[in-house]
Amino acid sequence: MKKYIRYALLALLWGAVAAYILYAGATARSLRAGRKVSRVEIEVVDSSSAGYLVSGRMVRGWISHSGIPTSGTAVDDVPLTAIEELIAKNGFVDRVDAYVSYSGVLHIDISQRKPLLRLLTDGMDSYVTPEGYVFAAPRASSLYVPVVTGTYRPPFPASYAGPVRGHIDAGIAALDKRIAELEREKYPFYKRELQNDRNISALRRMRIKKQWWRLESSAEFDKRVDELRRHKVEMRRKYRYEARMIQEGIDRIVQRQEAERAKQKKLEKSYEDFMKLLTFVEFIEDDDFWRSEVVQIAARTTSSGALEVELVPRSGRHTILFGRIEQVERKFEKLLRFYRSGLQNIGWDAYRTIDVRYNDQVVCKK
Missing domain, CATH: 1.20.5 (Single alpha-helices involved in coiled-coils or other helix-helix interfaces)
Incomplete structure (x- = not known):
């Protein structure tokens, strides 16, 4: 119990x-x-001494212009998802969280992207992250990162925002689709080729027998044989011409396909050069001396499509011709030795250009 x-x-x-x-x-x-929203608090959680891309004032302006209700709105009626989507559509915003606390405060926490460099080339003004994410530089942004200038043409248009790899993959996929479309254009030629081969086979099988039941004479038989020979000669000429026209048509399509494949290779090569540029800037930023010494990077695309860079140093009035982004450590070590053993004795303003593009030597011009 x-x-x-x-x-x-x-x-x-x-x-x-x-x-x-x-x-x-x-x-x-x-x-x-x-309860109603009493106030809005905006925090950029990863702003640093390098500056900022997004500020609380900017976000308040976006919300105000969008007409999304915030202050004075019932806490359950605040469109948090719409606020997050509004802010996240800006490419320089990496992550955004919006929530209303029990006390009625609307909190908006924003994580901005961390650019590695700023591209000011070929009519472009964009930031690029180390992972290869590109976005247009905001008007009110204030961020201290290395600037790449010059005539370099990156593998994406000035209006593009997003991962560069995604843009390259989309371009390659579009070219693959075009190659497949061109392959289908060969089908009519293949049908003509098959029919032409059948006609040639039928022509080879054509024979003449003497019509003994008609008491055909040898002269009449020989005449028919000659006619058949002339007919075969004429038809062979026609079929050879047809085969040549078919092959020329296929070859023209193949050439167009090869041109599309060449575009794909060019896209991949331009992407490799772009990523080399990011790695190059990272190398400079990771080295205390070169980070303070290099004040500007000028990049250009050569006539062959290769990427070359020039450096403007803080010391002296010369320009460093670095060339292609290859053997980066060796070139910088060579340049540093020349700085220590050469320019310190000769004078920092002795030369107009310092060329480190050649193996085991530094070429200077006054």
Whole structure:
């Protein structure tokens, strides 16, 4: 009997706890439903000494112009998803979280992207992250990162925002589709080729027998043989011409396909050069001396499509002709030795250009 009483008491206790939880939840929902947003707090959680791309003032302006209700709105009616989508559509925003606290404060936490460099080339003004994500530089941004200038043509248009690899993959996929379309253009030629081969085979099988039942004479038979020979000669000429026209048509399509494949290779090569440029800038940024010494990077695309860079140093008035982004460590080591053993004795303003493009030598011009 005592056992049943104990179970009953436990059941009543847990029932009371459950009732209290339901009551507290309902009360909290009731209080929250009547509460309104009192203020908006915006925090850029990863702003640094390098500067900022997005500020609280900018975000408030976006929300104000969008017409999304915030202050004075019931906390349950605040469109948090719409706020997050509004802010996230800016390419320089990496992540955004919007939520309303129990006290009625709308919190918006923003994580901005961390650019590695700024591209000011070929009519472009964009930031690029180390992973290869590119986005247009905001007008009100203030961020200190290396600047790449010059006539370099990156593998994406000035209006593009997003991962560069994604743009390259989309371009290659479009070219693959075009190559497949061109392959289908060969089908009519293949049908003509098959029919032409059948005609040639039929021509080879053509024979003449003497019509003995008609008492055909040898002269009449020889005449028919000559006619058949002339016919075969004429038809062979026609079929050879047809075969040549078919092959020329196929070859023209193959050439167009090869041109599309060459575009694919060019896209991949331009992407490789672009990633080399990012790695090159990272190398400079990771070295204390070169980070302070190199004040500008000028990149250009040569007539062959290769990427070459020139460096403007802080010391002296010369320009460093670095060339292609290859053997980077060796070139910088060679340049550093020349700085220490040469320019310190000769003078930092002695030369107009310092060329490190050649193996085991530094070529200077006044």
